[in-house]
Amino acid sequence: MSLIVQKFGGTSVANSERINAVADRVKKYVDNGHQVVVVVSAMSGETNKLLKLISEVNSKPDPRESDVILSTGEQVTIGLTALAIQERGIKAKSYTGSQVKILTDNAHSKARIINIGTENIQKDLNNGFVLVIAGFQGADEQGNITTLGRGGSDTTAVAIAAALNADECQIYTDVDGIYTTDPRVVKNAKRLKSITFEEMLEMASLGSKVLQLRSVEFAGKYKVNLRVLSSFEEEGEGTIITYEEDHKMEDPIISGIAFNRDEAKVTVESIPDTPGIAYQILGPIADQNIDVDMIIQNIGHDGLNDFTFTVNTTELNKTLDILEAMKEKLGAKKIIGDPKVAKLSLVGVGMRSHVGVASKMFRTLSEEGINISTISTSEIKISILIEKESLDSAVQALHKAFNLDQ
Amino acid sequence: MSLIVQKFGGTSVANSERINAVADRVKKYVDNGHQVVVVVSAMSGETNKLLKLISEVNSKPDPRESDVILSTGEQVTIGLTALAIQERGIKAKSYTGSQVKILTDNAHSKARIINIGTENIQKDLNNGFVLVIAGFQGADEQGNITTLGRGGSDTTAVAIAAALNADECQIYTDVDGIYTTDPRVVKNAKRLKSITFEEMLEMASLGSKVLQLRSVEFAGKYKVNLRVLSSFEEEGEGTIITYEEDHKMEDPIISGIAFNRDEAKVTVESIPDTPGIAYQILGPIADQNIDVDMIIQNIGHDGLNDFTFTVNTTELNKTLDILEAMKEKLGAKKIIGDPKVAKLSLVGVGMRSHVGVASKMFRTLSEEGINISTISTSEIKISILIEKESLDSAVQALHKAFNLDQ
Numbered sequence: 001m002s003l004i005v006q007k008f009g010g011t012s013v014a015n016s017e018r019i020n021a022v023a024d025r026v027k028k029y030v031d032n033g034h035q036v037v038v039v040v041s042a043m044s045g046e047t048n049k050l051l052k053l054i055s056e057v058n059s060k061p062d063p064r065e066s067d068v069i070l071s072t073g074e075q076v077t078i079g080l081t082a083l084a085i086q087e088r089g090i091k092a093k094s095y096t097g098s099q100v101k102i103l104t105d106n107a108h109s110k111a112r113i114i115n116i117g118t119e120n121i122q123k124d125l126n127n128g129f130v131l132v133i134a135g136f137q138g139a140d141e142q143g144n145i146t147t148l149g150r151g152g153s154d155t156t157a158v159a160i161a162a163a164l165n166a167d168e169c170q171i172y173t174d175v176d177g178i179y180t181t182d183p184r185v186v187k188n189a190k191r192l193k194s195i196t197f198e199e200m201l202e203m204a205s206l207g208s209k210v211l212q213l214r215s216v217e218f219a220g221k222y223k224v225n226l227r228v229l230s231s232f233e234e235e236g237e238g239t240i241i242t243y244e245e246d247h248k249m250e251d252p253i254i255s256g257i258a259f260n261r262d263e264a265k266v267t268v269e270s271i272p273d274t275p276g277i278a279y280q281i282l283g284p285i286a287d288q289n290i291d292v293d294m295i296i297q298n299i300g301h302d303g304l305n306d307f308t309f310t311v312n313t314t315e316l317n318k319t320l321d322i323l324e325a326m327k328e329k330l331g332a333k334k335i336i337g338d339p340k341v342a343k344l345s346l347v348g349v350g351m352r353s354h355v356g357v358a359s360k361m362f363r364t365l366s367e368e369g370i371n372i373s374t375i376s377t378s379e380i381k382i383s384i385l386i387e388k389e390s391l392d393s394a395v396q397a398l399h400k401a402f403n404l405d406q
Numbered sequence: 407m408s409l410i411v412q413k414f415g416g417t418s419v420a421n422s423e424r425i426n427a428v429a430d431r432v433k434k435y436v437d438n439g440h441q442v443v444v445v446v447s448a449m450s451g452e453t454n455k456l457l458k459l460i461s462e463v464n465s466k467p468d469p470r471e472s473d474v475i476l477s478t479g480e481q482v483t484i485g486l487t488a489l490a491i492q493e494r495g496i497k498a499k500s501y502t503g504s505q506v507k508i509l510t511d512n513a514h515s516k517a518r519i520i521n522i523g524t525e526n527i528q529k530d531l532n533n534g535f536v537l538v539i540a541g542f543q544g545a546d547e548q549g550n551i552t553t554l555g556r557g558g559s560d561t562t563a564v565a566i567a568a569a570l571n572a573d574e575c576q577i578y579t580d581v582d583g584i585y586t587t588d589p590r591v592v593k594n595a596k597r598l599k600s601i602t603f604e605e606m607l608e609m610a611s612l613g614s615k616v617l618q619l620r621s622v623e624f625a626g627k628y629k630v631n632l633r634v635l636s637s638f639e640e641e642g643e644g645t646i647i648t649y650e651e652d653h654k655m656e657d658p659i660i661s662g663i664a665f666n667r668d669e670a671k672v673t674v675e676s677i678p679d680t681p682g683i684a685y686q687i688l689g690p691i692a693d694q695n696i697d698v699d700m701i702i703q704n705i706g707h708d709g710l711n712d713f714t715f716t717v718n719t720t721e722l723n724k725t726l727d728i729l730e731a732m733k734e735k736l737g738a739k740k741i742i743g744d745p746k747v748a749k750l751s752l753v754g755v756g757m758r759s760h761v762g763v764a765s766k767m768f769r770t771l772s773e774e775g776i777n778i779s780t781i782s783t784s785e786i787k788i789s790i791l792i793e794k795e796s797l798d799s800a801v802q803a804l805h806k807a808f809n810l811d812q
Contacts, residue, residue, distance in 0.1 A: 016459055057422050057490040058492060062492055064499075065485045065499075065500055066485065068488075068500050068502070072481045072482050075475070075477075075478045076456065078474060079472065079475035080459055080475060081463075083467050086468055087463060087464045087465065093471075098549075099551075144505075
């Protein structure tokens with residue numbers, strides 16, 4: 001008997017028919033003798049419907065109240081899913097984030113999980129219940145309802161799996177696994193049988209929208225066995241996400257190509273090259289809960305330097321406002337925002353033991369006439385910023401050059 | 407400065423336009439220096455939408471899970487209403503039933519309020535917040551979400567008003583007050599400026615659907631000043647519900663005519679006329695949370711008696727099943743269920759000091775050729791069961807006979 005956590009996203013619970021399919025899948029696992037904990041998102045479309053209502057009554061909605069409203073999406077799904085499971089003669093019980101209790105900080109709309117109370121759910125598990133838990137939500141110490149932000153249901157599932165010491169955490173999505181790159185851009189992209197946590201972390205943060213970044217961090221930290229599967233297929237192994245130490249020498253050099261069209265480049269030009277300047281720039285941005293992705297700083301000249309980083313395009317204006325207000329204090333010459341960039345990354349743990357990946361990448365792009373504006377590397381990835389309109393051809397050329405379709 | 411609790415039902419918060427109108431009304435009271443607590447129901451239509459989803463996944467839904475699902479209706483409304491009030495520059499904060507905390511028993515779908523925690527909400531009130539509280543819901547001691555049943559939002563409003571010692575509890579509905587009878591049956595039915603709690607209690611329990619029975623009980627018990635108003639009119643005094651002791655000799659004899667088409671008559675025929683038989687019959691029915699309304703027992707003959715009571719028609723079959731199972735134990739000859747009855751009641755505190763109300767009532771009906779199957783009286787009302795199809799003409803004849811249209 002294994003304890004399995006299964007997470008179903010919005011499209012997997014989009015209507016009662018899909019919810020019944022989820023219940024059928026749960027029944028199969030229960031019939032095979034497993035204990036099952038189900039984590040569900042809101043029915044797809046619900047969150048947008050609620051966001052529309054919110055916009056009709058308030059132009060700058062208080063995140064506390066938005067969370068109260070948005071969290072109802074999963075609350076409906078947990079009840080319906082529990083009922084669908086009960087209909088199949090299996091004991092089931094729903095839990096909201098507050099009821100679990102999933103304790104978070106109070107950063108409404110992007111809260112982080114601090115702790116998961118397992119006392120109640122462990123007792124119900126021992127008594128033979130299938131638990132159906134609301135993803136994406138929790139409560140702070142005062143009992144205010146919080147949400148973890150879009151995609152946060154994955155994080156809930158992994159955190160629950162970690163807290164209960166589950167044997168496997170299965171993430172059901174509308175794709176059947178992790179691909180070498182987005183099949184919408186490269187037709188013969190291939191499904192990976194396995195990928196390391198580190199690679200997945202880079203893939204997720206760079207825009208492979210299959211898993212949410214924080215869920216992968218959590219899984220790596222607590223050694224949760226994670227598997228991505230399709231909820232639209234009866235069978236299928238999906239992609240398992242493994243620990244790096246399990247990897248072999250014959251790993252492919254490159255596992256995949258990730259990209260993100262939603263990033264904007266921000267450059268603070270000609271600032272004094274003094275210690276602490278990076279913190280002075282990014283501190284106030286982090287304080288506003290704006291996520292910063294790439295950070296690039298080259299060597300300076302004449303005591304001056306340029307500092308570049310990327311944020312989500314939706315937060316570009318807010319970021320520029322913050323920086324403009326600090327411009328004089330920073331002694332910066334100019335603040336530049338560029339929303340027309342796209343990020344592309346080659347990711348692979350095999351990269352470490354192989355020289356020449358970067359030069360091959362740059363040669364390929366040069367042959368395509370694509371200009372690289374910014375480069376940043378880590379041990380297992382090379383990320384570049386290029387013009388948004390060149391992205392598709394860049395991904396296609398690199399996918400071919402690195403034999404990812406083999 | 408007064409503390410006013412305002413309750414808005416489903417049609418009063420049916421869409422963002424109506425919610426904005428609620429916020430405008432709240433602002434008017436706040437601008438006049440009042441403290442305001444708002445209690446809201448689910449947007450009209452939402453509950454039925456959720457019930458449909460429930461029926462699509464389970465044929466006999468577990469009430470615990472149904473409550474988890476249905477309670478989201480008000481949770482959406484409290485968030486939206488708080489946001490609409492905030493948009494007008496007023497501090498506002500939403501509370502679910504669990505957050506308040508409104509402690510109930512665990513009779514899911516028809517729970518009763520045991521206690522209302524006022525610590526948090528009193529603090530927010532003192533800090534100048536308008537509170538927006540979810541009606542119809544609470545939580546039991548284990549933190550399971552409960553609902554008070556349809557119409558329970560009125561009860562929440564009155565209970566909150568009592569707990570906070572509010573100056574007035576205003577119930578906004580789609581009618582502008584309490585009428586002498588249903589205007590759909592009698593065209594020239596008149597709005598009452600005031601009605602006593604006792605009369606209202608009789609009116610509510612007998613089917614005047616403006617206020618929910620339990621809310622009136624609560625209001626009377628805790629001496630909460632209750633007023634029924636229309637949310638569709640800018641001005642208007644509505645009907646205030648007063649204490650009996652405030653009443654004068656010149657009160658009209660009859661205040662109104664209530665009726666209910668949703669009752670079914672149950673008769674247990676020829677049971678031994680022994681002490682405790684009534685409890686033996688009704689105990690198991692109460693245990694199943696079936697509400698019993700009229701109870702009639704006449705003197706017996708030859709040690710045998712007939713016992714008659716009414717239940718909601720939707721619970722008739724369940725009631726008959728319970729009784730059939732006990733038939734032998736009770737020593738009853740026959741169990742009869744009749745869903746074709748309607749209940750009609752004359753209500754008025756003035757009735758007490760005037761003889762002849764009953765005889766005038768019976769003469770009027772006799773002249774109309776309407777047969778009375780069952781009679782039951784209290785100090786301030788006379789209730790009868792007649793055939794459903796005679797109900798309208800009976801109400802019209804009595805409304806005229808007792809000069810209620812004057």
